[in-house]
Amino acid sequence: MSDTIYDVVIIGSGLGGLQCGAILSRHGYKVCVLEKNSKFGGTLQGFNSHGCRFGTGMHYIGSLDKGQVIDKIFRYLGIREKLHMQRMDP
Known part of the structure; x- marks a missing residue:
């Protein structure tokens, strides 16, 4: 486990979480973005189901x-x- 101390912890790496993290880090905050899934981006990524690809992005x-x-x-x-x-x- 890391001993890093963050100013801000953002839960969720969807568009809103990533945007908030980017803005806060530009203002000098040490930001940690947490994501429960294996990929970041929330609903900006697609998924496969029954052999079909569904693009759910923007x-x-x-x-x-x-x-x-x-x-x-x-x-x-x-x-x-x-x-x-x-x-x-x-």
Whole structure:
């Protein structure tokens, strides 16, 4: 067992947990993210059932126009320019 002391412990590594961990660590907090499953990401990952693959990850993200909330979060985390997105045709 590690003797590391964390400022924040986040339970669950879904999108919200990972986002909170990233933001808090950028502010200097020592963060530990705990996940009960063998993979992180929560429902952002797919699963296999009866020989079929089900992609349950993210399919649509709103609020991405410049200055909107998700755009601001992605820019703050430094990932906005690294993401390849396509606007949906209404």
